Amino acid sequence: MSDITKQSLTELVKNIKDKKLSSTEVAKAFIDRSEKSKELNAYITEDFTSALDKAKKFDQKPNLDLKLPGIPMAVKDLFCTKDVKTTAGSKILNNFVPTYESTVTDNIWREGAILLGKLNCDEFAMGSSNETSFFGNVQNPIDKDLVPGGSSGGSASAVAGQLTPITIGTDTGGSIRQPASFTGTVGLKPTYGSCSRYGIVAFASSLDQAGPMSQNVKDCALLQEVISSYDPKDSTSIDFKRNQYSKELTNNIKGKKIGIPKEYRVDGMPKEIEDLWQKGIEYVKDCGAETIDISLPHTSYALPAYYIVAPAEASSNLARYDGVKYGFRAKGENLIDMYEKTRSEGFGTEVQRRIMIGTYVLSSGYYDAYYLKAQKVRKLIKNDFDEAYKKVDAILTPSTPSSAFKIGEKTNDPVSMYLNDIFTVPVNLAGLPGISIPAGYDSKGYPLGLQIIGKAFDEQSILNIAFAMEEKINFRNKITDWWIK
Amino acid sequence: MSIDLKTIKHISKLSRISVDEKKAEKLVGDLNSIFDFIEKLNELKTDNIEPLTSVAETTLKLRPDEVKSMNIREQIVKNSPQDNEDYFVVPKVIE
Numbered sequence: 181m182s183d184i185t186k187q188s189l190t191e192l193v194k195n196i197k198d199k200k201l202s203s204t205e206v207a208k209a210f211i212d213r214s215e216k217s218k219e220l221n222a223y224i225t226e227d228f229t230s231a232l233d234k235a236k237k238f239d240q241k242p243n244l245d246l247k248l249p250g251i252p253m254a255v256k257d258l259f260c261t262k263d264v265k266t267t268a269g270s271k272i273l274n275n276f277v278p279t280y281e282s283t284v285t286d287n288i289w290r291e292g293a294i295l296l297g298k299l300n301c302d303e304f305a306m307g308s309s310n311e312t313s314f315f316g317n318v319q320n321p322i323d324k325d326l327v328p329g330g331s332s333g334g335s336a337s338a339v340a341g342q343l344t345p346i347t348i349g350t351d352t353g354g355s356i357r358q359p360a361s362f363t364g365t366v367g368l369k370p371t372y373g374s375c376s377r378y379g380i381v382a383f384a385s386s387l388d389q390a391g392p393m394s395q396n397v398k399d400c401a402l403l404q405e406v407i408s409s410y411d412p413k414d415s416t417s418i419d420f421k422r423n424q425y426s427k428e429l430t431n432n433i434k435g436k437k438i439g440i441p442k443e444y445r446v447d448g449m450p451k452e453i454e455d456l457w458q459k460g461i462e463y464v465k466d467c468g469a470e471t472i473d474i475s476l477p478h479t480s481y482a483l484p485a486y487y488i489v490a491p492a493e494a495s496s497n498l499a500r501y502d503g504v505k506y507g508f509r510a511k512g513e514n515l516i517d518m519y520e521k522t523r524s525e526g527f528g529t530e531v532q533r534r535i536m537i538g539t540y541v542l543s544s545g546y547y548d549a550y551y552l553k554a555q556k557v558r559k560l561i562k563n564d565f566d567e568a569y570k571k572v573d574a575i576l577t578p579s580t581p582s583s584a585f586k587i588g589e590k591t592n593d594p595v596s597m598y599l600n601d602i603f604t605v606p607v608n609l610a611g612l613p614g615i616s617i618p619a620g621y622d623s624k625g626y627p628l629g630l631q632i633i634g635k636a637f638d639e640q641s642i643l644n645i646a647f648a649m650e651e652k653i654n655f656r657n658k659i660t661d662w663w664i665k
Numbered sequence: 666m667s668i669d670l671k672t673i674k675h676i677s678k679l680s681r682i683s684v685d686e687k688k689a690e691k692l693v694g695d696l697n698s699i700f701d702f703i704e705k706l707n708e709l710k711t712d713n714i715e716p717l718t719s720v721a722e723t724t725l726k727l728r729p730d731e732v733k734s735m736n737i738r739e740q741i742v743k744n745s746p747q748d749n750e751d752y753f754v755v756p757k758v759i760e
Contacts, residue, residue, distance in 0.1 A: 386720065412728065415726075483702075484702055495680065502681070504745070515756050560709070595699060611720025
């Protein structure tokens with residue numbers, strides 16, 4: 181069967197279940213394409229030999245009742261994988277080999293999938309362009325020297341470039357949805373508490389969520405169904421009734437009320453984003469849904485609040501990297517000197533900057549002025565959404581204020597880099613689910629995404645709306661394989 | 666308000682990250698531009714607002730307080746940067 185790597189996850193699962201394809205054939209096809217795609221720099225660690233062994237083993241005794249039977253899959257290098265190096269894109273974890281498996285990846289392997297390798301990401305998921313990774317830039321398959329977005333940049337590049345049928349990323353302020361938007365792929369950030377955080381390298385614990393990144397909405401629903409689970413090992417994991425998202429997926433969204441928040445029409449937003457949003461409004465109306473103008477008055481305060489909350493939590497979480505228990509250690513004259521040199525040499529510029537911001541806002545005398553203030557603003561942002569959801573079932577916005585930018589374009593201006601996440605950050609602060617779907621192109625031919633934000637625990641509704649819109653939009657990613665010689 | 670070189674050096678001590686002069690000066694500029702951006706929050710009156718500490722509005726689940734010894738000492742020290750079978754090793758702290 182030709183063009184295995186062009187098939188969607190859903191098609192691959194069907195072909196394996198119908199015995200038209202073996203796991204080995206599928207694994208070989210993706211490994212072969214990954215080998216030819218080194219220029220994308222999507223992988224940090226390849227696990228191809230072991231993947232082939234596992235595929236062969238699967239084929240000897242295939243269990244076709246599983247949801248991901250023998251499907252090869254690469255994952256973001258923020259998920260701990262037992263006996264496979266896990267770096268979080270950082271020098272400080274360059275030699276770290278976990279002795280345990282994250283719950284999310286464990287759920288995936290238990291449904292029959294096979295690890296292909298670990299995908300590049302911004303260091304500790306701090307970045308919006310994958311340029312903060314210790315392991316270098318990732319190329320966007322859309323065009324040379326274009327960032328894939330971040331922090332799940334390797335994941336987005338690998339799905340768009342067809343190096344993996346599907347993948348998982350993590351999203352603290354937009355790290356799944358923004359790269360999905362930049363690469364013409366689908367990315368879902370689930371409700372906080374839906375997917376276990378156990379075994380995921382922590383960035384900001386009250387915001388981090390794992391989620392699927394895929395070529396289409398149906399694949400996304402299937403993977404969400406697999407990774408979402410209640411986990412006693414994560415004290416913020418929530419025990420709620422989870423849907424069979426892919427089985428319950430429907431394009432019937434007649435009568436759904438969809439909110440259009442006026443505050444997302446920000447100053448300086450390019451006209452093509454505004455036009456795309458308008459087109460999105462027409463699409464949902466065509467599907468029989470109703471749009472309602474709403475207000476989320478505190479939207480413009482979300483990003484400043486995020487840049488207090490996230491670095492504060494990061495500075496606490498990253499205190500564990502001290503050169504003692506695991507990871508990189510620098511030589512020092514004494515214990516304190518060893519700590520300081522380890523962290524100075526082991527962390528990159530952006531991570532150090534955020535640890536410093538976090539340490540400052542939590543330090544004596546500043547806690548109330550910054551951290552407490554930000555938590556109060558976070559409450560106001562959540563109240564905005566609670567108020568809106570009295571009137572609407574979901575909210576439609578652009579995913580990002582621009583299309584993908586060139587490598588190096590924003591690295592010297594942290595604030596302009598942070599502004600990338602202006603439409604995605606409020607969703608994390610309120611703990612809600614959000615999905616980005618490809619919806620069109622800008623004048624340069626780069627993909628643009630639309631975001632659908634749902635009520636807490638209502639992933640099904642936003643998946644359904646995305647599914648209905650996807651049919652109308654009929655987006656085709658323009659991938660020319662420019663990097664394959 | 667603005668963050669000066671002295672503050673940067675103080676934060677770097679608290680963060681246990683050593684910074685040289687050049688890096689410290691760069692951080693002064695970076696952090697000031699970020700804090701200028703953050704200051705926007707002061708436009709909002711928040712005196713009577715409850716801080717949001719967790720988006721998950723559930724109480725923590727209780728479980729029986731049982732010892733679950735997994736005997737994984739070897740695994741725990743496996744990634745330690747300095748080899749030793751039984752302990753984590755650090756530079757000498759007592760003279």
